Amino acid sequence: MPQSPLKIGLAGFGNVGAGVYKNLEKNRDILRERTGRDIIVHRVVVRDLKKKRAVSLPLENVSTDLSDLIEDDEVELVVELIGGIDRAFDFVKASLEKGKTVVTGNKALLAERGRELFEVAKENQSHIYYEAAVAGGIPIIKTVQESLIGNHIQSVAGIINGTCNYILTRMSEAGLEYEAALDEAQKLGYAEADPTLDVNGWDAAHKAIILASLSYGCWVPCDQIYVDGIEKVTKPDIDFADDLGYTIKLLAIIKLHENRGIEVRVQPSLVAKDHILASVRGVFNAILVTGDVVGETLFYGSGAGQDPTSSSVIGDIADAVARENQQGAMGFVTHDLYGKPLKVEESISKYYLRVQVVDKPGSLAQIATILGDHGIGILSVIQPEDHEEETAPVALTLHFAPFGKMLAAKAQIAKLDCVREEPILMRVEAV
Numbered sequence: 397m398p399q400s401p402l403k404i405g406l407a408g409f410g411n412v413g414a415g416v417y418k419n420l421e422k423n424r425d426i427l428r429e430r431t432g433r434d435i436i437v438h439r440v441v442v443r444d445l446k447k448k449r450a451v452s453l454p455l456e457n458v459s460t461d462l463s464d465l466i467e468d469d470e471v472e473l474v475v476e477l478i479g480g481i482d483r484a485f486d487f488v489k490a491s492l493e494k495g496k497t498v499v500t501g502n503k504a505l506l507a508e509r510g511r512e513l514f515e516v517a518k519e520n521q522s523h524i525y526y527e528a529a530v531a532g533g534i535p536i537i538k539t540v541q542e543s544l545i546g547n548h549i550q551s552v553a554g555i556i557n558g559t560c561n562y563i564l565t566r567m568s569e570a571g572l573e574y575e576a577a578l579d580e581a582q583k584l585g586y587a588e589a590d591p592t593l594d595v596n597g598w599d600a601a602h603k604a605i606i607l608a609s610l611s612y613g614c615w616v617p618c619d620q621i622y623v624d625g626i627e628k629v630t631k632p633d634i635d636f637a638d639d640l641g642y643t644i645k646l647l648a649i650i651k652l653h654e655n656r657g658i659e660v661r662v663q664p665s666l667v668a669k670d671h672i673l674a675s676v677r678g679v680f681n682a683i684l685v686t687g688d689v690v691g692e693t694l695f696y697g698s699g700a701g702q703d704p705t706s707s708s709v710i711g712d713i714a715d716a717v718a719r720e721n722q723q724g725a726m727g728f729v730t731h732d733l734y735g736k737p738l739k740v741e742e743s744i745s746k747y748y749l750r751v752q753v754v755d756k757p758g759s760l761a762q763i764a765t766i767l768g769d770h771g772i773g774i775l776s777v778i779q780p781e782d783h784e785e786e787t788a789p790v791a792l793t794l795h796f797a798p799f800g801k802m803l804a805a806k807a808q809i810a811k812l813d814c815v816r817e818e819p820i821l822m823r824v825e826a827v
């Protein structure tokens with residue numbers, strides 16, 4: 397006997413919510429064939445009923461009150477796409493307490509309060525799915541949770557913010573200024589409603605925390621990770637990096653150091669042009685996961701946008717149906733421990749340093765002395781001959797050193813009389 401339809405509720409009908417509705421309707425037949433249930437959007441909650449929309453709202457059961465979804469016993473599964481933390485937390489918690497399955501794309505919510513929500517889910521024997529929360533359309537959550545379950549994850553290195561990757565690509569390939577590239581990314585619908593979270597690195601950081609929780613079975617607190625955005629990346633740095641054989645990417649690094657802690661950080665970083673991550677252009681994301689059994693694996697795809705992200709939401713809905721049918725347990729890490737984060741000062745990499753110096757004999761020697769005093773070796777130096785002003789940019793690449801020593805050396809260099817402007821420091825990653 398055919399199963400009854402699965403009635404779902406959509407909280408939020410913005411870019412992704414509208415995409416979920418549109419694509420569920422478009423592929424309804426194949427979803428019914430593949431999952432064994434008809435999936436119907438039964439109720440929708442929006443912020444503004446009068447807003448003009450590219451995708452029309454369903455005609456019935458649309459309101460502005462989230463409790464309409466929570467209280468509707470016909471709705472078995474809710475999709476949370478309202479964003480933000482406090483209101484979304486209350487909604488997800490109440491839905492789980494009602495025994496509803498929750499599908500969410502809300503990385504900030506999970507990174508900040510995921511631990512509490514997974515406890516509520518466990519107590520109520522309900523479930524949370526969140527493929528859309530990390531890297532848009534790339535099925536990285538399911539991959540780490542299920543396909544790589546037999547591995548110790550050694551490291552994860554990812555380009556996991558499409559907006560930043562789009563901006564950096566356009567700055568480097570089309571010579572756009574930062575603002576113009578950001579404007580383009582917003583018009584194309586890649587950026588968050590508040591693009592600050594994209595460009596200051598926190599959207600990627602929330603995703604990194606989720607990936608760390610899956611890789612190492614514990615939540616790393618937000619206030620104990622190091623996050624730097626792309627707002628200070630300038631055209632000269634992109635050009636110097638290019639001359640030195642690198643491209644600049646916003647990288648999230650997640651790595652376990654036995655006995656020392658979990659390294660979780662997001663920073664603009666130089667990546668060698670022949671490294672596979674350097675070829676990830678535009679809004680695309682890529683995640684390099686290394687496991688002790690599988691070795692290196694790379695996952696690539698659209699990290700933002702209506703259709704790719706709704707593909708992940710729909711995958712989660714189908715997964716929820718499959719799980720209910722077989723009533724089995726998913727292989728899944730526990731979420732009951734806080735990990736010990738590695739102090740960022742102890743994390744080690746090579747570096748790029750650009751210093752604007754007075755063009756006089758001895759300037760470079762003073763910089764080299766400070767670096768030497770901190771035990772930091774110089775790999776290469778570039779100073780263009782054709783500068784016109786009294787000061788000249790010097791770009792250096794530096795050997796492996798602890799970040800703490802590098803920051804101390806940079807602070808000392810910044811105070812030299814021959815130095816103008818705050819020096820620019822970035823990591824050179826060899827992931």
Ligand code: HSE
Binds near residue numbers: 531532558588599
């Ligand atoms: N705004 C995000 C990005 C997409 O640019 O990658 C959703 O996380």
